[in-house]
Amino acid sequence: RIKRIVLIDDVSESLQKAADTMGEGLTGWVLKHLEKAYSGLDRKELVKVRREEKLHRDAEAGKPEIFARGCSFYKLAWLFFLGSLLGDIVETIFCYFTMGELMSRSSLVYGPFSIVWGMGCVLLTVILYQYRERSDSFIFLFGTFLGGAYEYICSVLAELVFGTMFWDYSGIPFNLGGRINLLYCFFWGIAAVVWMKFLYPRLSALIERIPVKPGKWLTWIMVVFMCFNMLISSLALYRYNQRQTDSSAETNAYTEFIDTHFPDERMERIYPKAKPAK
Known part of the structure; x- marks a missing residue:
């Protein structure tokens, strides 16, 4: 039973690494083509903006729910x-x-x-x-x-x-x-x-x-x-x-x-x- 649990953990970790690798590869591919299409774009700046947006979404998700937020x-x-x-x-x-x-x-x-x-x-x-x-x-x-x-x-x-x-x-x-x-x-x-x-x-x-x-x-x-x-x-x-x-x-x-x-x-x-x- 312990071996099965270890095996499941290894498989999960491998899948997570594969997903991360694919995500980074896909992001790199998109950024590369954006740079070609728009020569004025700065790849580092795009990555920075993307990270900031992700941090903002994570911060919003962590906030307690507010009743009737905004113009709802x-x-x-x-x-x-x-x-x-x-x-x-x-x-x-x-x-x-x-x-x-x-x-x-x-x-x-x-x-x-x-x-x-x-x-x-x-x-x-x-x-x-x-x-x-x-x-x-x-x-x-x-x-x-x-x-x-x-x-x-x-x-x-x-x-x-x-x-x-x-x-x-x-x-x-x-x-x-x-x-x-x-x-x-x-x-x-x-x-x-x-x-x-x-x-x-x-x-x-x-x-x-x-x-x-x-x-x-x-x-x-x-x-x-x-x-x-x-x-x-x-x-x-x-x-x-x-x-x-x-x-x-x-x-x-x-x-x-x-x-x-x-x-x-x-x-x-x-x-x-x-x-x-x-």
Whole structure:
């Protein structure tokens, strides 16, 4: 038995040496042909770079796993959730101080979540992530145009899908069809700077401190909850608009359920500024 073990060790060692020899030979062959193809290349420099890359990969492999590293799906899911929550709170406070009225600014029937802000955070992160080291003025201009286009598209989609207008800027100067206005586009630019330079780095660091396994479970729980919330909200909004515009619409078990759980009074509290599109 001992002889067999020794034999296996010898064979393994021989195979490893053969693999190393073949690897070195293959590397040498590649470098030789690269030198011929590109006369300016320094073989020693290529070997050095290759070794540094290998050391970097080995160092990365040895690091403990970090939850939601970089601009990953898990990071974006958390940013969507937190952005929806924080955006709703900020907008509610803003409306209170500017209009003197405390009103719901939520996009969903369950919880204080603004989908526009959540998707805005994700959009800003995905598009501006590669430019996060650029100047504040660059991010401001980029965010101004991006935010204006995004808000306009959201307004059009809401009207097409739900037949409802959630905001109308017709009374504000320099508006475009009441869907966007220049002042609020500038707000988007400011929000982009604040987000990329201050909020995103801090939120990103906090998210990455979440333990990996619980973080993944929590992420999928949030995803399922938000998908369910958006589905129910869409059905409730569609039915609410139907009640406002077509009183003779046919009723069934589905409409009775929606009418019972989401009557006009409740919908008006959640969406005080919503009105049927003209």
